[in-house]
Amino acid sequence: MPDSVSLKKEERIYLRSELNELFASRGSFVCYPFRVVYLEVPRQDLPLKMMVSIPKRRLKHAVDRNRMKRLTREAYRLTKKELIATIPPDTTLLVGFIYLKDRLSRYPTIQQAIEESFKRLQPPTKDPEEDD
Template sequence: MYTFHKEERLCSVKLIQSLFHNGSSFVVYPFRIVYQTEHATEVRAKVLISVSKRRFKHAVTRNRIKRMIREAYRLEKPSGLSVYLSQSPKSLHFAVQYIGKQPEAVLPYLREKMILVFKKLHDETARLDS
């Protein structure tokens, strides 16, 4: 239930290029979300998490922020994203980019923002489908 398997990670270079060239985006601070719907596959959602090297010079800081974002995603996915995906016939590819200026990302804050991201994703993709 509260899992984040390797199959759920967006790793394919072709899919990532397609996402950034053809996808839509929105901002829920401190995240920028780029998303694209695809024909339904086995894995209903694939996610890419990134933190800017320009903004955070130290790899330790970037990796800590990415770990916190992955944890927020993992904990909020069953109540937010999975409910939407069970209703939709399509699968979803999206990138979560951290655009915040402070490296002090706190898990409860990121979880709260991840809930808002899932709601906005649901609204945006529902708008595209209709």
């Protein structure tokens, strides 16, 4: 399996310091059923790192929370290549997905939300005619 479609531990935000930095940032938006929290930091080992949070007050059963985390990670894993291509070479983007819905979602809904959030995370492209 190529590295571009895998999701290794190094690609996840698991250090408390990174989590605190991410949640202290002011960058966030809602891409239902997720709140997407993001932060650009100076380049680390990888251009993109992620985390998924499914609050217990939203989904009471652990099996449901685990399923939503699996579906979210899978949708992220399959579409991350498009976002990585747009990240500047001196930057690492930290992204957190926080589930907002009170019920389970189907995979197409999750995938669509991840793709939409990636479109919003991409830096705006400069129009070459604006430089004149």
